[in-house]
Amino acid sequence: MAEPRVLVVGAGLSGALLARRLQDAGAQAVLIGTGADRPSGGYGDATAASGGLVRAFEPDPAARSLATASLAELLADPLLAEHAGWRETGSLYLLDTDDPGVPTGVEAAGVEVLAGQQVARRFGFDRLPERSVAVWERHAGYVVPDRLRRAVLRGLDNTEATPMARLDGDTVELRDGRRLTGDLVVVAAGAWTPGLLRAAGFATTLRTKHIQYAHYAVGRNALPCFVDETSGLYGRPAGAGRLLLGLPSRRWDVEPPTPEPDTELAERVLATALLRLPGLDPRPLAPPVSAVDCYSEPAGLALRAVAGTAHTFTFTGGSGGAAKTALAASRLAATALLNNRSAVNVPMG
Ligand SMILES: Cc1cc2nc3c(=O)[nH]c(=O)nc-3n(C[C@H](O)[C@H](O)[C@H](O)COP(=O)(O)OP(=O)(O)OC[C@H]3O[C@@H](n4cnc5c(N)ncnc54)[C@H](O)[C@@H]3O)c2cc1C
Incomplete structure (x- = not known):
């Protein structure tokens, strides 16, 4: 079966990494909102503001597992560490x-x-x-998430500068009136996500x-x-x-x-x-x-199906901590989207 076309809305760290993981897996990922005309008037998002603390330990075992895998990937790849502005402080x-x-x-x-x-x-x-x-x-410390995001954006083949005006079922309408369709749509718009979902008539438990x-x-x-x-x-x-x-x-x-x-x-x-x-x-x-960041219950950056749709998901919910889990969470999300897309088994958000 041909790999799907996936529209990813939001060029924060989560959306950029998810698009990159999908692209690396052979899917056609289009990252929407990479231009200057962002709702934040630039990169005034959580990724730009982030303190970037990264470590393996988290009291919650699920968060710990993602943080541990993300830190291991960072430490094993000197180029990734350089792109992320990695500083080992303990x-x-x-x-x-x-x-x-x-x-x-x-x-x-x-x-x-x-x-x-x-x-x-x-x-x-x-x-x-x-x-x-x-x-x-x-072997823990901090990264500069905005720097990592920019490096990831440079490696993407398909980006769309114009932000999404609204989600219409499984179609994305851009601010210039164009409509994009994909096999799957993932809203990775951080703290903007709950508002975008509600504006499209979807209920959500995500909060800011x-x-x-x-x-x-x-x-x-x-x-x-x-x-x-x-x-x-x-x-x-x-x-x-x-x-x-x-x-x-x-x-x-x-x-x-x-x-x-x-x-x-x-x-x-x-x-x-x-x-x-x-x-x-x-x-x-x-x-x-x-x-501001987007918070979920349970907390953490994850792929979540949007209730009432067949092909629409969110990838957000960083809950103040996704800089340290985004590398592993984006890999998991891409795998879930590509392997199980007829029956993606992910929690509702
Ligand atoms: C002040 C602060 C400090 C933090 N410190 C840490 C830390 O020390 N360690 C840690 O692990 N985590 C930390 N975090 C959390 C982490 O940085 C965030 O969870 C992560 O950056 C979220 O990335 P994101 O891509 O999900 O969201 P964002 O970075 O907010 O990106 C969402 C993007 O979607 C775009 N968008 C919105 N609407 C649209 C639309 N209609 N069309 C297209 N695009 C749209 C926005 O412009 C934005 O670029 C911190 C967060 C904050 C706010």
């Missing part, structure tokens, strides 16, 4: 010992489970709860959520990437003596691409960071980065 993932996500059996080359006091001694974190425990991964971080001077180097589940604080090095720092936002159903910064959240980040990181300069170096 990664610390701190949890309370009572947390159900506390790891068992994650020890591998370059991976250690450390007690809270060891973390405090080795990395200078302050006032960690007594019962904290951390997964330390030496705000994400915000800012840069601070910390007065010392050599801090790794970290997630501290005991306080919510996450961060990564961002140049000499600088850290990117954030906390999860509580704002749901926010319009992309760039919501007003949340000053209350910025204050909470600072208060938490001053407890954990002695020597932090409380003045942010620039206004916060404020952006």
